[in-house]
Amino acid sequence: MSNFHNLYNWQESLYFKLNNTKNCDLNRLLHLHCPSTKALKANKNHAFAQRETLIIRFQEYFNRTLSEGGSQAQLLNLFYSAQIYLKWVDKYQEEAFTKTSVEQYCKHLVIRARRKEIKNTSFSKTRAHLVSLFQALELPLQWFHDVPSLPKNDAEPFEAYSRTDLKQLLPLLRALFKQTSEQFLTEPEKYMRAHKNTSTMSFHYKNHIYQLRCAVSKMIAAATYLLAFYTYANSSVLFSLTRPQRITVPIQEIWYTMPAFKRRAFKIVQLEIGAHDMYIPKYAMSFFDRLLEVSIAIDSSDDSLLLQTCHSNQISPIDQPMLSAFSRKWLSKNFKLMDERNRDLRPVISRFRKTGSQLSIYHQGNIAQGILLDSAPNVLNKHYATGNKLNNQGMTQDVALIRQEQAISKSSAKSAQKALNIDILTVEEALRINIPLNSSANGGRCNNPFGEKSKSFSHKAKRHLLNEGERLACADLIKCFGCPHQVIVQSVEDIWCLLSFKECIEESLYMHLDAYHYKSNFKEIVDFIENNILPKISKQIMKQVEIQFDEIGRHPLWQEAGSVRPLTKIPV
Incomplete structure (x- = not known):
């Protein structure tokens, strides 16, 4: 075991830079309240926490996992879990990595869940990550036997977008990608070497001009959401897409195929996009051709990822925090989109996927839905069986009114609908966006x-x-x-x-x-x-x-x- 007195200074060996551009600095865990890396490098006086043995063990686990090609996302989850747990321990002056502190920490989370400050599912996820952390540190898992498990009965699947929602989101995203990509392709090197805080592009929308900082990231974020809408792929698939192969099939149709590995399902899925006679918006292909030009301009190497961003000449893959910053900060601040229930409206990959699920099951049935989403029946029933809440409520109201009129007039459902002047049912109105000409x-x-x-x-x-x-x-x-x-x-x-x-x-x-x-x-x-x-x-x-x-x-x-x-x- 190395001498611990060296750990009082910031150590490069405890700093891990993952492929998704996220950093796990284990130096922070050695000090009380986990100060930032910047503060530690500034040589400010930070109290040492006397938990170096377990942090060194954590470092060995990181090295072993990375050398074996393990999940970097799991490492990131463990690091965040350790950081949050240790901050709580230091705040309430508990001893870290003990049975008592684990029970008190989980008790604190249970109380928050009962107050509805967090969901039961959030507590269950935090508890699971904490168990994995203690397992990685070779600590007794029996310490969790007295920690309660809460029922996962408050999970809410993502809602599908309504037609009104899509009318607000899609034109904005299309305009943003079109304008930024045109500017980017005129001089890619200029925009790639620009600092993320430098305004380099402008965006014109509805008589307003917006100056864009970190413009390349905004361009790729808009492209990611559009690709999610056109393909109904989930985020893990989109983030892992390599630039596709181009395939020419009979009668000169152009198709692009992109393999993606789904870790949890342990299978490879093929994402395909091409020009064909199916009822997919014709501008989807022109968008994808432009996206390929942008992707090649950013990184022309073989087998590079399709969706990457760049600033200060540093190329990095798009990830969820970047998308969240784009939608929650920039998009919400500048456009203030609202849905039909007066809630904030933001692009979410899972909601685009849910929308595709509802459209496919309505127009083509359950089998087509399963093929399109490439998910097992139990997953479809759990996550994709419900639609948009407002549309569901409207449809329930339609049915109740029609049944009431049928009972009164002793007529058919069509006659009752006509008598009530219901020209189009709520579900037909919501989903007719995909009904072709x-x-x-x-x-x-x-x-x-x-x-x-x-x-x-x-x-x-x-x-x-x-x-x-x-x-x-x-x-x-x-x-x-x-x-x-x-x-x-x-x-x-x-x-x-x-x-x-x-x-x-x-x-x-x-x-x-x-x-x-x-x-x-x-x-x-x-x-x-x-x-x-x-x-x-x-x-x-x-x-x-x-x-x-x-x-x-x-x-x-x-x-x-x-x-x-x-x-x-x-x-x-």
């Missing part, structure tokens, strides 16, 4: 498929045993063109279908009696597509569609000219 077979989409024009279809369908209150979506493929509700989405899949439809119409010329017959049926449609739609399609999309035509041919719906026969005004 209704796709049409002609390659276009409709933003109001159940509007006035659907009534004629519903009226005709009554002869086919359509239930009362049910309606059919508008399905007039010819009248879509020029309709104010038609929407053309610039995606390869949609434009491929649209051009296949147009080509099929043109090929049907031979089926008509003459040119006049053909023009009477389809001339207006072809002219509208050529004059009003195709000139507005990006050249990049058109080039990819041409490749798709060469490799696959026409869309399966429009393989033969006879496919358009039912659409003619004058029979063919």
Whole structure:
């Protein structure tokens, strides 16, 4: 054992810098009240606590764990647990690392939990970390036998965001990342060498200009939250993502795949993002391409992390404290976002994941939810079975009113809903953010498929045993063109279908009696597509569609000219 008198001075061997840029300075634990590292290095007089034997043992545990590749997050938890425990011990003049001090410390926490100052779950977590600390120091675990365990009955899972919440958060985060990334990519070295307290960028939002300090960290924090929204990944996965491999699959689609190791589940998950015909916002890919440019500019080395920040030329991975500082300090201070219950609204990765869970289970079912979140059924039931509280209360109120009206009027649920003028149920309103535009077979989409024009279809369908209150979506493929509700989405899949439809119409010329017959049926449609739609399609999309035509041919719906026969005004 080394001489302890050297420990009165700050020792480099007791200072551990972890990969997540967090520091564990065991020198602090040697002195009463655990003074800061800065104070210790200043050679100020700090009372020695006479617990050097156990701190040296703690140092050996750190060295052993790091050499074996153990969890650095666990080391950080043990250090924080020891620091808080020793501060309490020194404050109340108890002897550290004894059975009596452990019981008194835990009694103090139990009293706080009963006063509702802390949650039972917080006490249980603190107790578990303290047990792990004593185990690492090779102290008797029997000391905890008389320490009570509180029921974990006050845990509250994260709420999903409501649609109103997302309308406030997402435009702000997108604007912040877009503007900061544009400035950063013009001169990356300038922003990377800047001190974190130096204002280097500006952010324009809703007629206000904000000067940004530690701008690179704010840029990456915004990107992290956006990536959480687009992928529904949890924080541990996002923090461990390496810059992805780029994979080109058939028909020139670009996909990125990123492996991430989940320590507690002891498995590797694959996070994938790519351009495809699923209903994911089209700007997600442009965001991700920009994020890759930023990531490469910060650290171009192989297998580097995707999400890293930099100041004073010091590169470090993004972590939870950085995100908390961004959302709790800067975002809350400058924008003061409030939710529908007048509470502070902040971006939280777990809430984005919960939102994705609710959207997937509502639109695709339990199996899709499990696949998307890659979690076991018991985890889904525990953490992802509830939605947004306000939406849940609204839905309960809807159900109660409808059931009451049913009992009074002896009518169906749809009739009762109509009688109460409930146009859309709360749950449908909350989750329709992920309901895509209704796709049409002609390659276009409709933003109001159940509007006035659907009534004629519903009226005709009554002869086919359509239930009362049910309606059919508008399905007039010819009248879509020029309709104010038609929407053309610039995606390869949609434009491929649209051009296949147009080509099929043109090929049907031979089926008509003459040119006049053909023009009477389809001339207006072809002219509208050529004059009003195709000139507005990006050249990049058109080039990819041409490749798709060469490799696959026409869309399966429009393989033969006879496919358009039912659409003619004058029979063919």
